[in-house]
Amino acid sequence: MAGGGDELKLLATWFSPFASRVKFVFHLKGLSYENVEEDLKNKSELLLESNPVHKKVPVLFHNGKPLCESMVIVEYIDEIFAGVGPSIVPADPYERAIARFWVSYIDNKLVAPWFQVFRGKTKEEKAEGLQQMFVATAVMEEAFRECSKGKPFFGGDAVGIVDVALGSQLGWLRASEALSGIKLFDPAKTPLLLAWAERFTALDAAKASMPESGRLLAYAKMRQAETDAANASK
Numbered sequence: 001m002a003g004g005g006d007e008l009k010l011l012a013t014w015f016s017p018f019a020s021r022v023k024f025v026f027h028l029k030g031l032s033y034e035n036v037e038e039d040l041k042n043k044s045e046l047l048l049e050s051n052p053v054h055k056k057v058p059v060l061f062h063n064g065k066p067l068c069e070s071m072v073i074v075e076y077i078d079e080i081f082a083g084v085g086p087s088i089v090p091a092d093p094y095e096r097a098i099a100r101f102w103v104s105y106i107d108n109k110l111v112a113p114w115f116q117v118f119r120g121k122t123k124e125e126k127a128e129g130l131q132q133m134f135v136a137t138a139v140m141e142e143a144f145r146e147c148s149k150g151k152p153f154f155g156g157d158a159v160g161i162v163d164v165a166l167g168s169q170l171g172w173l174r175a176s177e178a179l180s181g182i183k184l185f186d187p188a189k190t191p192l193l194l195a196w197a198e199r200f201t202a203l204d205a206a207k208a209s210m211p212e213s214g215r216l217l218a219y220a221k222m223r224q225a226e227t228d229a230a231n232a233s234k
């Protein structure tokens with residue numbers, strides 16, 4: 001793998017879809033990195049010191065300097081290693097701004113409601129989150145049509161930041177589908193997204209960076225049971 005004299009260390013947890021975003025880009029570009037597994041139930045001094053604002057993974061240490069927030073890290077890697085492997089941030093300022101718009105939409109309108117469904121205290125709260133997720137997947141179906149212009153990825157012929165932002169969530173979305181029996185990516189309603197998800201998951205960089213599906217499902221079941229028990233005892 002490439003990486004030159006740069007030291008790349010990633011503070012992550014195996015199940016974090018946000019850490020997967022960063023791992024995906026490392027693998028896409030063929031960059032070597034050291035993975036440091038964090039215990040989020042007993043956060044390390046390193047995490048608390050390096051991400052004092054959010055206290056969350058992922059944190060990238062590039063030659064010892066920390067950087068937080070998955071998509072900030074993803075764009076940073078793409079810029080610093082511009083000559084290494086494929087580029088995922090559009091060169092054209094307008095295209096770049098549009099891609100960032102969709103990245104922000106994914107985090108605010110799909111991932112945030114997903115948390116509400118997974119962690120929601122009441123049935124109403126969960127149902128509202130799910131409703132928002134259905135709206136967001138329908139919107140992303142149209143976004144895919146516009147961004148891809150008939151090509152395989154949001155980024156066109158190759159993956160871009162929108163693919164990375166959404167693709168990294170697929171493991172958890174599928175685990176949630178398996179737990180609830182609800183189909184978020186539906187062959188009738190979101191055929192383009194469904195086909196895109198298959199293509200994204202088949203990429204070598206996705207296989208290398210996404211959590212193993214059986215392990216993730218078992219973990220999601222355990223977390224769901226923990227959350228439900230905690231909510232029931234309140």
Ligand SMILES: N[C@@H](CCC(=O)N[C@@H](CS)C(=O)NCC(=O)O)C(=O)O
Nearest residue numbers: 016017018040056057058069070071
């Ligand atoms: N917006 C952040 C989200 C990161 C995030 O939520 N990380 C989770 C793991 S999946 C975490 O560290 N949670 C610890 C906590 O909430 O205390 C990003 O994109 O990096």
